[in-house]
Structure formats: structure tokens, C-alpha cells
Amino acid sequence: MKTSIDNNARVSDIMTCALSRLLKDGENVFHGVSSHMPMVAIALAKATHGPNIVHLNIPGGVNPKSIKDAEYSSAGQELFKGSEAVLPLSEVFDLSMRGKLDVAFLSGVQFDVSGNVNASVIGDYNKPKVRLPGGAGSAVLIPTAKKAIIWRTKHDKRTFVEKVDFVTTRGNLWKIVTPLCVFEFKNGSLKLDSIHPTSSLEEVIENTEFKVVYDEVKYTPMPSEEELKALKRIDPYDLRSK
Incomplete structure (x- = not known):
């Protein structure tokens, strides 16, 4: 798989910009732990097309002043200090269950064509090959957030x-952004939404176990010069590529 194209945009840049463009101005948006790419995508959206987006995170900081020095977990105090307000994680769950959380960025380990997410075990549940972290917040937020956006590197x-080997959660899946493409959950199943310019339809098909269904072959727009400049300013340490 090619890692860059003519304007020097990398796969991590393409993914971050794709995530950012899914956000609308004024939305309440949450990301979890170990989520540098969504964290940067939120900051990018706020710096470009969505200045009134409300950034929510694990430490409880609302609209942190800067993400430049965020710790490796994307859940450190850097996202709390200097924030505009405080909203603890328990309140984020409550916000979602009341229908007020517009977007939740989450992930998992297995995904199937029916939109099920597995973050619990690989293999039989009682005798697993691998025991995974489990649902944690995703078991609450995927079914209750207005739009659940999955990102997977x-x-x-x-x-x-x-x-999937085990259904940890299911619900309002909207988009899944990967290094190869964007899937959309539509009419009860995952469909190919767009292919990244660094990939191809053949590569997506070769790396997906279920049948890849699509209405038309579309390509993810390249990052604009404005977006690339904003990324350098917002994320100088390239946290999005972790």
C-alpha cells in the first residue's frame, strides 16, 4: 500500500481529514482513550469548518485549550488543564443516553457486515484465544450516541x-474509517462509501472477509492545503500517526 501521494499527504493525514469532515459545527463530540487521531480530527474541525464544536474527552475537559502536548493515552491532564469547563465521564454517558451526544469516536477489534463490534474475545468466549479489554464505554455510547464513528488503523x-466472534455492542454505527477506505452502515449492513487515493478497490476487497458492496466507486477527497497547514500547527508532534 502506498503511504503518500503527490502533495505529501500520508495515510494518517487522509484518515484524520476524513474523520474531521464528518463533524458539523455545533456538535457535541467525544473521543475515548488511546484516540490521538480522533482528538486531532476534532481540533482540525474546530480550526477549519466547525468552530462551535464541543470537544469532550476522558479526563473531563470541555474544549481543551491545546492538544499539542497530550500524553500517549490521549486521556491525560493536558486535556483537562485550561479547558473551558468540566464534564466528567459519567456525565458524558448521561448526555449520550439523553440523546444529546452527537458524535462518539470509538473503535474495536472485529467488525462484521451486520455492524456488530467485538472488543471482548477472539475465539470461543469461555476458552478464548485472546481476551480483549471489553466494551467499556463503547457498549453504552455506540447504541446511544446519535452517530458512532469507528476508526481503526x-x-x-x-x-x-x-x-464477529463475540458481539460486544451494536447500534448507531455510521461510518468506519480505516487506512484503506471509509465504510458506511446503511440499511442494516456495511457498504463501501469511499476508497482512499492511496488504496484501490482491489486492495479493499482483498483485505475484507465479507463481500464488499458499493453503489458506486468513490474516492476519499485528498487533504486540502488549508487542512495540511492546520494539521502542522495543531499537531506539530504528529500525534495523529501514533
């Missing part, structure tokens, strides 16, 4: 499977 047949 790995795209292969072990990740995008015909049927």
Missing part, C-alpha cells in the same frame, strides 16, 4: 470479518 480479514 488496521484493515485486514481478521478485522473485517463475516461474523
